[in-house]
Every structure is written in structure tokens, then in C-alpha cells.
Amino acid sequence: MAAPCPEDPSLERHFKGHRDAVTCVDFSLNTKQLASGSMDSCLMIWHMKPQSRAYRFAGHKDAVTCVNFSPSGHLLASGSRDKTVRIWIPNVKGESTVFRAHTATVRSVHFCSDGQSFVTASDDKTVKVWSTHRQKFLFSLSQHINWVRCARFSPDGRLIVSASDDKTVKLWDKTSRECVHSYCEHGGFVTYVDFHPSGTCIAAAGMDNTVKVWDVRTHRLLQHYQLHSAAVNALSFHPSGNYLLTASSDSTLKILDLMEGRLLYTLHGHQGPATTVAFSRTGEYFASGGSDEQPEVDFPVPSGRGRSQESVQSQPQEPISMPQTLTSTLEHIVGQLDVLTQTVSILEQRLTLTEDKLKQCLENQQLIMQRTTP
DSSP, X not given: OEEEOSSOOOOOBOOOOOSSOEEEEEEOXXXXXXXXXXXXXXXXXXXXXTTOEEEEEEOOSSOEEEEEEOTTSSXXXXXXXXXXXXXXXXXXXXXXXXXXXXXXXXEEEEEOTTSSEEEEEETTSOEEEEETTTTEEEEEEOOOSSXXXXXXXXXXXXXXXXXXXXXXXXXXXXXXXXXXXXXXXXXXXXXXXXXXXXXXXXXXXXXXXXXXXXXXXXXXXXXXXXXXXXXXXXXXXXXXXXXXXXXXXXXXXXXXXXXXXXXXXXXXOOSSOEEEEEEOTTSSEEEEEEGGGTTOTTSOOOOOTTSSEEEEEOOOOOOOOXXXXXXXXXXXXXXXXXXXXXXXXXXXXXXXXXXXXXXXXXXXXXXXXXXXXX
């Protein structure tokens, strides 16, 4: 959905067309287009004008997990569970270039402010930086010990921040490729992180239901919000830097007033976990997506034979009403899936630690053998 902000955060448009949960949204520079990715493996580009048509881009072989327009708006990047990144030309042809980016799910993709490079984050525990136009891998950042959920460039392009299931947020110097600082204050996996428009601080969201804001110069914790009753999945700064928008598995969005350090609005538009949010580049609108798109699979989408996209009407549609028992059951299933995801992540982290300990034991044993050998 998209809504005006922050003076009147009322629902203005409801876009329906994905066949499964919406995982990511992003606005183009001039706010004429809204891109969304979904568990249905498709990318959609919606035009903000009423009665205009939307385009569905097919190419990824698995769920689309992240989308980001280039600063100029002439390119659109998407990452997927199929381990690839695609750079699309967001027009009717829907042409794309494929990057065999990682050895596991790509969770995040973000263009640098000059558009010359982009950064990706993955379940393979790495952050990678790529050249946009040369379509070339540049370097990896590899100090995380668990899945990396998110990586973003600073507004000036000199720093990179990353968030991981190892419960840390790491700040990197792009030039030296060194980790400048690790923020370890989160009590759970860190799901999302981004820079304030000024570049002087970062905000991180966590599975521990919190949002934390740090100063990147002094590394001091500036603000700590405990307003959601479930995991915070995404956040977005208003271009003015005065507001922060959050999305949570408790199905709400919250708008925080950063100047006063308080909650401004709570929005209840989603019927299930809210998975993604984004302010428009002008700050006039924001968009959010959630897993409540999943039941709406009966929306008529024409089949695009021999084409990489399909056209669908982006007119506002009424949500399908469901019996309360079914809603409760779906909410329970989503809750159980969240627990399962956390459990798998914990097991994966423990396995990594066990592997490290085993490697250390073998190295120690080898050293002992060398010493005892005459």
C-alpha cells in the first residue's frame, strides 16, 4: 500500500497483483514508480497515477527478497533466494542482466549514491560490492559469522553498514575494506539497518522487537525504542531525517518522531506481518508490504506469453474478507514459521561455532604432533 506522510498517514492506494507475500518495496526518484518483490518470484512495477497499468517482471527462479532503484531511476536491482541479483531496465520490455552473486539467498541490494556500484548481503555470511556498469565483482566483506540480512551505503558512499543474525551491526570503510566498528547491543538477530539521510547515525531493527539508533562518529547509542510486540522487519528514514518508519510482525507500522524521541502514529492496515516499508525519495508518500497478500491469489492476472512481464490494473481493490477462525489460524502458522526461522538460524549459528572449534582442535592437534615428532 502507499500513503501520504507524515502529516496524514491514511491509506491512499491498495495495490494487488502479487500471488504471494510481498517482501520488499522501493520508490523511484520522482515517485512515479513503485517497485515490489514477492515470494511469488516476481517483481512488479506500479505507476502511481490512478488507472495506469503495472508490469510484472519474471526472471528470478525463487522468491524475490529485495529491490532498489538506482539514484537516477533508470535501473532497478533485485535480489533473490535463487542466489542471483538482477539489474532491470524498468520499462515495458523488462530486460535484465544477471549477476551470479552469492552461494546462498541474497537478502539485500542497495545502490551507492553515485549509481556506480551496489552492495549485496547474503545468507552465505558475506557482504559484496559490485560495479554497476562494468557488471563486475569488486570485493567482499567477510567478518559476519551468520546470515547477513541487510547492507546499505552511507549517503556519501564512504561507509557501508550491515546487519546480521550474529546479533551485530557492522560499520565498514569502503576504501580500506576494514570493519570500523561492531555494534553488539541487540538481544536478537538484526533484521534491517539503514543510514540517516545526514549520514551521521544509523538505525537498526531486531528480532528482539527493538529499534536502536547509533551515532556513527562516537558509536554512542542515541535512541532505543521498544514499541512493537513482535520482530521489527524493516525501517525507513524520512528524507528530512525527522521521522523513522518501522514495520513489524505484530502487523503494525509505526512512525517515530526522531526529534522528540517519541511515537507519532501506529498504523493497522495489514492483516498479517508487515515485512517491508519505504518512504518515497521526496518524502510525500510511503509504501508497505506484508504477508497478507498471500490469500489474494485469485486476483486476475493475464498470462504474458513469451514476454518477461504481464500487465495488470493497479486500481484500488477491496481486500478479500476471511472468517476470523481462518485469520487466526493463518496468524498462528505465521507465528510458528517465525519461530522455526529463528530456530534454524540458531542451529546454523551453533554449527558455525562448532566448525570453528573443531578446526581449532585439529590445528592444535597438528601442532602437538609436530612437537612430539623427533
